[in-house]
Each structure stands twice: as C-alpha cells, then as structure tokens.
Amino acid sequence: MPVIAMTQEMGSLAKDVALELAASLNLAVMRHEVIEHVAGKMNVPKSLISRLREGKAGLVERFTSDERSVAVYTAEEMFALADGGNVVLRGWGATCLLRPVPHVVCVRVTRSLRKRVEWLMGELQTDDAEFAESEVRRSDEAHASRMHERFGVRWGDPVLYDLVLNTDRVSVESCVEQISRLTSRPEFAETTDSHALLDNLTLQARVRAALKEHAPTRDIDITVEAGNGRVVLYGIVVNAEERTQAKSVVAAVSGVAGVDNQLKVMARSKLFTSGR
Known part of the structure; x- marks a missing residue:
C-alpha cells in the first residue's frame, strides 16, 4: 500500500509527476480533499484557505484567520488519507508530517526559476516575464x-526528502520511474x-482536531500521544472544568479505547490589592 508524499512548487512539474505516478501505480491522488476538509471544518470559503496558502491573503484576512486551526485540520486530513494507503499526497506539508513513517516515500520535485517562470507565462498566456517571476517568488x-x-x-x-528530482534535467517519465522503483525497495x-506508527499519528491528529472543534477545549495547548487506541494527555490547563472537558472530548473520538488524563491544573495566584 504505497504512500508517496511530494512537494508542491509552482512550475516544477510536480503535478504532472504526481498524476502520471498515480496512473502508473494505480494510486489515488490527492486533489481537493484537504482544502474542502479544512474550509468545511473552519466554516470559511475554500478561496480563503487558498489565498492563505499562496500568500495572497490581505492583511485583515491574515490577521483574523486562525492559522493554528488550519494546521490542525490539515494534519487530520493528511494523516487520514495516508492511513488509507495507495495514495500520492502533494503539498500541504505532507513530506514533513509523514516523514516519521518509515514506509512513506518523501520526494521533492524542483526546477530552475527560469523554467518555472517560462511555464507560468505559458499557463497565463502572457509575455510579462517580470510579473510571472514575481508570482513564482511570492508563492x-x-x-x-x-x-x-x-x-x-x-x-x-x-x-528532508528521500529523493530530489530536477525536471530541468529529468523528464516526467523518468521521475515516475525513479519514484516507482523507490517504493518497491525493502527500505520502504x-x-x-x-x-x-501511522495509525497512532492518525489518531493523534484526529484527537487534536476534536479538541479544536469543541468550544470549551478550542484554545487549550496540550500534548497528545496515542498508542494502540490509548491516548495520553499532557500539559497545563486553566481549571478543573477544562481538564474534565478535555478528557470527555477525547474519550468520544472514534478509535480511542482509553484516556490517561495527565493534565495539570494551573495553580491560582494570590491577588493583592494595589498600594499594600
């Protein structure tokens, strides 16, 4: 059940490699699942998530957007897709999220800036090289x-990668062949x-997303560890109610067989009146 994580770089031909690789190995290829999942969880337009990812969001959008929620929900979907196996995942931090898993092949597909600018000019049907270069650099x-x-x-x-391919010198077909060979090696x-390990990471991501979805636990910052369905919670919470709520939310997550609540309640500081 191959899982291949690839980078996303404008004009690198990584998309072409991903599509041909998926067709060659009969794999699913991630398309719009992540952006739809994240936007749906956050109840915001998909276009906003796209603008945030591409650096096109305005100042107000960047200031008011919850980047932590984007990260949490992205991880939840990426791990869920990887856990299903037989998939090519491109972008969204897939190579960093999945690198700890030994059987996941992490690949970077890259290309010179000049070639990437030429590619974008062709896509936009423009001869404005300065504009195209600024867009590539912004991305x-x-x-x-x-x-x-x-x-x-x-x-x-x-x-960060198991394989780096330069499409200035290596064709899309050769990239596909090299990645395919790597997936069949005993190391992977x-x-x-x-x-x-992947199951545990997937459950951890699911638990973090559940905590983010519930108002009483949305803003807590704790450590979550999972193993064989048992989840351990570490960290500090404001009060006993928050500690109880966290355990309750986690216990209800699909796949959780038990919760070891190691959360500590913050000690209250004594209050002194001013001038005394």
Whole structure:
C-alpha cells in the first residue's frame, strides 16, 4: 500500500509527476480533499484557505484567520488519507508530517526559476516575464514561511526528502520511474510496526482536531500521544472544568479505547490589592 508524499512548487512539474505516478501505480491522488476538509471544518470559503496558502491573503484576512486551526485540520486530513494507503499526497506539508513513517516515500520535485517562470507565462498566456517571476517568488516565499512556522525547517532542504528530482534535467517519465522503483525497495516496505506508527499519528491528529472543534477545549495547548487506541494527555490547563472537558472530548473520538488524563491544573495566584 504505497504512500508517496511530494512537494508542491509552482512550475516544477510536480503535478504532472504526481498524476502520471498515480496512473502508473494505480494510486489515488490527492486533489481537493484537504482544502474542502479544512474550509468545511473552519466554516470559511475554500478561496480563503487558498489565498492563505499562496500568500495572497490581505492583511485583515491574515490577521483574523486562525492559522493554528488550519494546521490542525490539515494534519487530520493528511494523516487520514495516508492511513488509507495507495495514495500520492502533494503539498500541504505532507513530506514533513509523514516523514516519521518509515514506509512513506518523501520526494521533492524542483526546477530552475527560469523554467518555472517560462511555464507560468505559458499557463497565463502572457509575455510579462517580470510579473510571472514575481508570482513564482511570492508563492515560494509563502511556502517557505509556512514550512518554517509549522515545522521549524528550511523549505527545500534536501535532507528532508528521500529523493530530489530536477525536471530541468529529468523528464516526467523518468521521475515516475525513479519514484516507482523507490517504493518497491525493502527500505520502504510497509511493516506491522510502520503501519502501527501511522495509525497512532492518525489518531493523534484526529484527537487534536476534536479538541479544536469543541468550544470549551478550542484554545487549550496540550500534548497528545496515542498508542494502540490509548491516548495520553499532557500539559497545563486553566481549571478543573477544562481538564474534565478535555478528557470527555477525547474519550468520544472514534478509535480511542482509553484516556490517561495527565493534565495539570494551573495553580491560582494570590491577588493583592494595589498600594499594600
């Protein structure tokens, strides 16, 4: 059940590689599932999520948007798709989210700036190279910023990937062949342990999304760990009610067999009147 995580880079031909790879290996390819899932969970237009991802959102939109919710719901959908197997996932931080799972192949498809600008000019049917380059650079900056903020990594760092392919020199067909070969190597064979790890990460993501969906637990910042259906909660909450609510929400999540609530209640500070 191959799972392939790929980067998304404007004009790199990664989309072409993903589609041909999916057709070659009979895999599903992620299309609009993530943006629909995130927008639906947040009850906002899909166009807003797209603008935030591409760095096109205005100042007010960026200021009022809950980026943490975007990250939580994105992770929930990405892990759910990966857990189903037989899929190509492109963009949305898939390579960073899924890199801990041994059987997931993480790939970067890239290309020179000049070629990417030429590609965009062709797509837009324009001869304005300056405009096309500014759009490519803006997209790159948005991706780099998001990856650094969410994962603390430098976007494009080759050590984040199992395979880096340059479509300046390697054809789409050759990219597909190289990735296909890698999925069949023993290093990327799915094992009981690797699938269990993916199951645990998927449940953790589902739990975090559930906490985000419920008003009493929406703003708590805690650590969630899952193993074989049991979930452990670590961290500090404001009061006993918040602690109880968190356990109640988590216990109701599909796939949770038990909850070990290690949350600590914040001690109240003594209040002193001014001037004394």
